[in-house]
Amino acid sequence: xxxxxxxxxxxxxxxxxxxxxxxxxxxxxxxxxxxxxxxxxxxxxxxxxxxxxxxxxxxxxxxxxxxxxxxxxxxxxxxxxxxxxxxxxxxxxxxxxxxxxxxxxxxxxxxxxxxxxxxxxxxxxxxxxxxxxxxxxxxxxxxxxxxxxxxxxxxxxxxxxxxxxxxxxxxxxxxxxxxxxxxxxxxxxxxxxxxxxxxxxxxxxxxxxxxxxxxxxxxxxxxxxxxxxxxxxxxxxxxxxxxxxxxxxx
Amino acid sequence: xxxxxxxxxxxxxxxxxxxxxxxxxxxxxxxxxxxxxxxxxxxxxxxxxxxxxxxxxxxxxxxxxxxxxxxxxxxxxxxxxxxxxxxxxxxxxxxxxxxxxxxxxxxxxxxxxxxxxxxxxxxxxxxxxxxxxxxxxxxxxxxxxxxxxxxxxxxxxxxxxxxxxxxxxxxxxxxxxxxxxxxxxxxxxxxxxxxxxxxxxxxxxxxxxxxxxxxxxxxxxxxxxxxxxxxxxxxxxxxxxxxxxxxxxxxxxxxxxxxxxxxxxx
Numbered sequence: 001x002x003x004x005x006x007x008x009x010x011x012x013x014x015x016x017x018x019x020x021x022x023x024x025x026x027x028x029x030x031x032x033x034x035x036x037x038x039x040x041x042x043x044x045x046x047x048x049x050x051x052x053x054x055x056x057x058x059x060x061x062x063x064x065x066x067x068x069x070x071x072x073x074x075x076x077x078x079x080x081x082x083x084x085x086x087x088x089x090x091x092x093x094x095x096x097x098x099x100x101x102x103x104x105x106x107x108x109x110x111x112x113x114x115x116x117x118x119x120x121x122x123x124x125x126x127x128x129x130x131x132x133x134x135x136x137x138x139x140x141x142x143x144x145x146x147x148x149x150x151x152x153x154x155x156x157x158x159x160x161x162x163x164x165x166x167x168x169x170x171x172x173x174x175x176x177x178x179x180x181x182x183x184x185x186x187x188x189x190x191x192x193x194x195x196x197x198x199x200x201x202x203x204x205x206x207x208x209x210x211x212x213x214x215x216x217x218x219x220x221x222x223x224x225x226x227x228x229x230x231x232x233x234x235x236x237x238x239x240x241x242x243x244x245x246x247x248x249x250x
Numbered sequence: 251x252x253x254x255x256x257x258x259x260x261x262x263x264x265x266x267x268x269x270x271x272x273x274x275x276x277x278x279x280x281x282x283x284x285x286x287x288x289x290x291x292x293x294x295x296x297x298x299x300x301x302x303x304x305x306x307x308x309x310x311x312x313x314x315x316x317x318x319x320x321x322x323x324x325x326x327x328x329x330x331x332x333x334x335x336x337x338x339x340x341x342x343x344x345x346x347x348x349x350x351x352x353x354x355x356x357x358x359x360x361x362x363x364x365x366x367x368x369x370x371x372x373x374x375x376x377x378x379x380x381x382x383x384x385x386x387x388x389x390x391x392x393x394x395x396x397x398x399x400x401x402x403x404x405x406x407x408x409x410x411x412x413x414x415x416x417x418x419x420x421x422x423x424x425x426x427x428x429x430x431x432x433x434x435x436x437x438x439x440x441x442x443x444x445x446x447x448x449x450x451x452x453x454x455x456x457x458x459x460x461x462x463x464x465x466x467x468x469x470x471x472x473x474x475x476x477x478x479x480x481x482x483x484x485x486x487x488x489x490x491x492x493x494x495x496x497x498x499x500x501x502x503x504x505x506x507x508x509x510x511x512x513x514x515x516x
Binding site: 014016021046047050053054055056057071075078079081082083087088089090091092093094095098101102103105106107108132148 | 257258260261262264265268269272273335339340341343344345346347348349350351503506507508509511512
């Protein structure tokens, strides 16, 4: 018996007047998968993620997460998910520890101090626990945001540009942390990224979007083979420029 | 799963207390204006008491008015300014994707508004005793009724203002400061409602604060507690607070439709 997908959308649409930000997207993501949502700016990645989180109401279509209908049953799902994005932030004047404590309590985390200590060590942020969040560098903020996203040990982790603003060394470490977390928890990861090597390394499924529609899906290796390219970077460029698989760029 | 969680409300209230604790200037600022107002009106009272029969009869009339007015003003500001913090910090989306319910957000905002009001006005109330020998608590038990009604009205306006800013952006922030001052002349803080032109009086009686300030004058001048005023104020406040909550929740729903929650910020 096949396990039902943890994230499923059917003919999902978000229209703003004549603008079709998301146009009939149907996706299915299995438990413990790491899936990338790729596409150029305005392709509909953030809009899709926002609808999965209940931050944005779909114009039409169906979303099912962990077996619950979203947005109708979003309250049952939110404690089991989390999200990190450069589009949202944390209160600047609160210290890192205060911010994480508040969110740990909001998510009903038991043994808050213990959880903070683990995340502080894993993400190497314990050294600035007592500093105001606003005084951190962009890279440090990204790590704290990731710590916030891991507080409740989510079954589904949605990540928008998870390693943006990080130097290559820290970004690599973050990817390692995400991989470890995914392995030991069996969580499902859905990430929007522009970093194609990150996608190749982390993801077993890729959904390519253009103008709010899915234009290609598959495993990274499979897409590279289908488009006859050497890596995901080239596949991304082909798709973003509207070149079909099998076509040769003159 | 569907119940309102005191634990989550407490978590968010803790966030606001952390914020308050993080800046001494904020705490001083809370008490600064109520204290300055109290000092100013205390001197005015001292000056006028030799020239006014009304003030001779009840010296605390103006001071009671200004301190109670500050309860209304601070409770409104305490709610909306704290909500604006979430917008400035681009934190609202984070909150709304957490298990926190919008109604719990409202309860947390109301709770912290109460703390801020008690701190701000409380200090001015206490200072009025050594400064002018005036004790607001001499109003007795009715003071509790006045206080609750003014808080409720402040929260109702605070929720409406917050909804406006969520809908129209931070450009509408100045409404938070201006809104309540537009109502001040109608509330009869320093003068009876009968002083207003006849055509304006029905409008004034639609405001719960008008009943509070008339009730305050009844206690101070006639030594009578007007329970009817208190009931009218409570009824009106129930309607306005219900409206405020409904409009705030509807605005959040509308923001989810328009996709503005990810864009909220400076």
